[in-house]
Amino acid sequence: MTALPPGVAKAFAGQAHWCRSNGAPLTAAVCEAALDACDARSATGRALIAWPGEPRADALALRFAGGCNGLVRAGLAPGLAALYPPMPVPPVPVLAAALRDVLAKSARDAELCRWLEGPPQTNEVARSGVLMPGLMAIAAATGLPLRVFELGCSAGLNLNLDKFGYDLAGVRVGDAASAVQLAPAWTGPPPPVAEVRIAARRGVDLNPLDVADAGVRDRLLAYVWPDQPDRLARARAAIALAQAQPPPIDRGDAAGWTEQHVAPVTGSVAVVYHSIAFQYFPPVTKARIAAHLAGLPAHAEAPVAWLRFEMDDAAAAHLPTLRLTLWRGGAAQDHLLARAHPHGASVAWH
Numbered sequence: 344m345t346a347l348p349p350g351v352a353k354a355f356a357g358q359a360h361w362c363r364s365n366g367a368p369l370t371a372a373v374c375e376a377a378l379d380a381c382d383a384r385s386a387t388g389r390a391l392i393a394w395p396g397e398p399r400a401d402a403l404a405l406r407f408a409g410g411c412n413g414l415v416r417a418g419l420a421p422g423l424a425a426l427y428p429p430m431p432v433p434p435v436p437v438l439a440a441a442l443r444d445v446l447a448k449s450a451r452d453a454e455l456c457r458w459l460e461g462p463p464q465t466n467e468v469a470r471s472g473v474l475m476p477g478l479m480a481i482a483a484a485t486g487l488p489l490r491v492f493e494l495g496c497s498a499g500l501n502l503n504l505d506k507f508g509y510d511l512a513g514v515r516v517g518d519a520a521s522a523v524q525l526a527p528a529w530t531g532p533p534p535p536v537a538e539v540r541i542a543a544r545r546g547v548d549l550n551p552l553d554v555a556d557a558g559v560r561d562r563l564l565a566y567v568w569p570d571q572p573d574r575l576a577r578a579r580a581a582i583a584l585a586q587a588q589p590p591p592i593d594r595g596d597a598a599g600w601t602e603q604h605v606a607p608v609t610g611s612v613a614v615v616y617h618s619i620a621f622q623y624f625p626p627v628t629k630a631r632i633a634a635h636l637a638g639l640p641a642h643a644e645a646p647v648a649w650l651r652f653e654m655d656d657a658a659a660a661h662l663p664t665l666r667l668t669l670w671r672g673g674a675a676q677d678h679l680l681a682r683a684h685p686h687g688a689s690v691a692w693h
């Protein structure tokens with residue numbers, strides 16, 4: 344039987360390595376088992392063999408792993424489910440045999456194959472544990488309420504970030520009674536202590552996820568690695584919060600939306616923020632956002648802030664950065680506030 348082509352095999356092996364070093368050993372084993380279980384006998388295997396794109400850039404392994412988790416969560420793959428958490432991580436050949444059983448059933452094979460068609464779309468709640476101290480820095484610098492605008496907000500879970508509770512290096516902020524509590528492992532000095540008052544919020548995404556739709560919720564949760572129960576619980580709690588208090592989200596490209604919505608208003612700070620999203624924007628979108636923000640008539644009573652938690656020089660440092668640019672008349676002020684784990688598990692404050 345035809346084995347997976349080297350580019351696909353490399354992408355799955357690379358993803359397995361990444362998952363294993365980031366606390367997701369079962370997801371790593373699923374990626375490795377796929378190499379053994381997928382061949383030209385199944386529609387899923389044929390789709391992987393003939394993959395027309397770039398397997399790594401297309402996050403092909405995460406599409407596959409998300410699909411497996413989706414089938415397990417839906418009760419459609421009991422043999423596979425028996426090997427998933429809370430069970431201990433099985434040996435890869437055992438997982439491969441269970442995957443082969445799934446792929447041998449044409450309806451399940453077709454379902455798994457459908458998961459390969461679209462990119463995984465996630466919304467990582469713990470990134471609020473990185474963004475929130477950034478908002479505190481803006482509030483401390485300006486003393487003003489914030490009007491926040493999130494670019495690439497996905498399901499908008501992090502637009503409710505002031506409704507979560509936080510322990511940031513012992514600094515407790517937000518809602519202590521919230522079902523979403525974030526306490527990233529912290530190094531460096533504590534964040535500036537200032538009350539974050541959000542006067543208005545709005546987000547944009549090319550493909551906004553509506554958590555009112557049960558199918559959308561299921562899909563969003565399927566992309567959360569099943570071996571990370573805390574992450575799953577946080578996502579569930581933030582989804583419930585967004586269902587109860589839906590943040591306004593528009594569909595569109597971030598550039599035109601920023602130009603249309605973001606302007607200084609006296610008595611508040613206009614804060615544009617985004618996390619692990621900018622890298623997906625086309626170059627022209629990035630350039631238009633930067634030009635729009637720099638060209639706004641900001642002043643001390645109507646500042647503009649751009650807070651970004653992004654992989655901007657991750658190749659060098661292995662960790663994304665939290666950067667802030669503040670305009671309040673005169674030259675822009677640039678700050679490297681922190682480096683943090685891409686999922687928000689830890690923050691190194693500067």
Ligand SMILES: C[S@@+](CC[C@H](N)C(=O)[O-])C[C@H]1O[C@@H](n2cnc3c(N)ncnc32)[C@H](O)[C@@H]1O
Pocket residue numbers: 464465466467468470494495496497498547548549550551595596597598617618619620623624625628
């Ligand atoms: C990796 S997700 C991150 C989502 C969220 N910011 C988070 O931290 O969980 C990137 C998001 O950017 C969105 N996106 C990609 N290109 C975009 C564009 N040109 N304009 C607006 N959103 C875009 C995607 O649809 C996706 O929801």
